[in-house]
Structure formats: C-alpha cells, structure tokens
Amino acid sequence: MAVRTDARDRMLRTAATLFRAQGYHATGLNQVLAESGAPKGSLYFHFPGGKEQLAAESIELAGAELCSAIRAALASTADPAGALEHVLALLGDHLVASGFRDGCPVATVALDAAAGSEPIRTACVGAYDSWQSLMADHLRAAGIPSADELATVLLAAIEGAVLLARTRHDLAPLHAVGTRLRILLDYGRSSK
C-alpha cells in the first residue's frame, strides 16, 4: 500500500511540475509516466479520471504547498508589507532557480485548461481563494479595513508581476509591485 501511495504521489508531483512549466495541453500522460518512473497502465489505476483528474489534483497539491509557503512568509513578520515582500522574494527565487520556467503553479493551467474543464477550474479557484484568504486574514489581523478587497488586489498584482517577470526574464516587476504594495498597505492602515 505504501508503494502504491508513493507511486501515486510521484506521479502527482511530476505532473504538477510539468503542468506548471508548460501547461495542460503540452503535457502528455506518457511524459508524466516516464519522468515519474511509473509503469505504463498505472496511471488510470491511480487516476481513473485520467489527465483531467491528474491536473485537478496536482493543482490542489501545488496550491496547498504554496499556501504553506505563504503562511510561513506571512508569519515571519507582523509588518504586512514586509511579509508580502517575503512572498515576492520566494516567487522570485523560484523563477531564477528554474531559469524563468517556474512561475505561479496554477496560472498556466488556469489559462490553458480551466475554461474547458469545470473540475480543473474549480481546483484553480480553490488555490487562488486559499492564498487570498491567507492574505486577507493577515491584513485583518493588522487592523486594515476592506481586507478582502485589498487581498484581491495584492493577489492580482503578485500574479501579474510573476507573469511579466517570467515572460521578460527580469525580476523588476516583482520589485516594483513590492514597492507600490507597501504604499497601498500603509494607506490601508492609515485609513482605518
């Protein structure tokens, strides 16, 4: 049973890496099997729903892992702007370490597959909602009003900055967003 679970987990992690870097449609099940070292035929045993189930679950896994990383970054300082700079630094480190291939673990599939699959769209929405809720809770705890609206904007700006940085091979958009988010957060605090 442990072996089966390990094989399933390895397939899921391999799929998450491939979906993140190249999207849903460029990722073939044979590539997932080959790179995870799983035997042919085992994919439908572990994922009876095939590629769609694999994608939805790998988005859930990637979403939960980034959630943990964001939680740790937010917990590292009581200053919301400083905490968000930690989140941006984390995403920037991933971009540089991967040669600008690993951006947001959800966005590529959200754009190339969510419109065509409700299970995949639901998984993407779940990941985005979880990250946004974490940020909203952090802002609320710091006494900032309209925390949900502001967290939406922070998530949007971070997502867009990662997209631009990945495409341009340049971290400047992450730095610019870090600087300006600090202004929005200070404004949010002073208006409470």
Add this chain to the structure above:
Amino acid sequence: MAVRTDARDRMLRTAATLFRAQGYHATGLNQVLAESGAPKGSLYFHFPGGKEQLAAESIELAGAELCSAIRAALASTADPAGALEHVLALLGDHLVASGFRDGCPVATVALDAAAGSEPIRTACVGAYDSWQSLMADHLRAAGIPSADELATVLLAAIEGAVLLARTRHDLAPLHAVGTRLRILLDYGRSSK
C-alpha cells in the same frame, strides 16, 4: 494578391482567437485552417515558419489591437485613474461577452509557449512593453513621477485581475483593482 493577403489575414485572426482562448499547444494547425476556411497547404505558403511563426505574428497583431484600444481609453479622459477604469471596463466587457473565455490576448501563450520559443517570447514581451509604455507616457503627461515603475504595477495588477476574473467567472477582481489603482495614482500625483 488581395485574395492571398485576405487569406493570410484571416488565418492570423483565427489563430489569434484560438491562441487567446486555449493557448499554443491546444491549437492545431488543422483547426486554424478549418475555422479560417483556408485551403490545406496554404498555411506553410503564408507562414513558412509554421505554427511558431503564426503564433508570434498573431501575438503581435493582438498586441497592436489592444494597444489601439488602450490608447483610445487613455485618450478619453485626462484623469489617469478614470482612463484606467476604461481599460478595465473594456477587458471586463470582453470577458463577459465571451463567457469568460477571452482574457488577455497574450497571457495564455506567454505562459504555455514563451518559455520554449524565443520568437514567441519576444512577441509577448513586445506586446507587454507596448501597453506598459502607453500607460507610462500617460502617467508622465499627468506629471506623475516614477511613471515607468508605476506603469509596471498597473500592468501587473490588470493582468492578474483579468486572470483571476476569467478563472472565477467574476468581475470583482477588476473592480477591486480599479478602486485601489485610483489610490496609487492619487498618491503618485500628491507625491510629485
């Protein structure tokens, strides 16, 4: 010659629509030919570089068309925040009219193909740079300092908001970004 040019333009526009909605890898050349009504074999006549050339040129076309729309929106009012709300409304209208399939005309391909093709990446960067320059020029004309940095943040927030709105089937992220961008722009003005 006019017929040839029309056929080429039709293929390019069909490709741009498909790439925008579903990305590079899900879009087959046969689908482009079928939906544009072009005869088989004509694609490589007009695009000797094949799918990669078609993608790079269709990103350039979509980038130039959104550039014109952004220019018109920015010209519609001297108030930078009001102008940006026009841009957001334009993108929101596209999302709703397409049943949340048509988001940014560049982002899907930027994420699923730019990392694997330098010509496609260059076309994506060109489109993003052109939109950002337009916004930076508008901010500069309004006397706002650090216009380039601020325009980067505006573009990132808009891109991220369109991504979230498209995935969630909900325009709230666009409205939230419109409200908060106004604060950033007012701050930019008052600090000049």
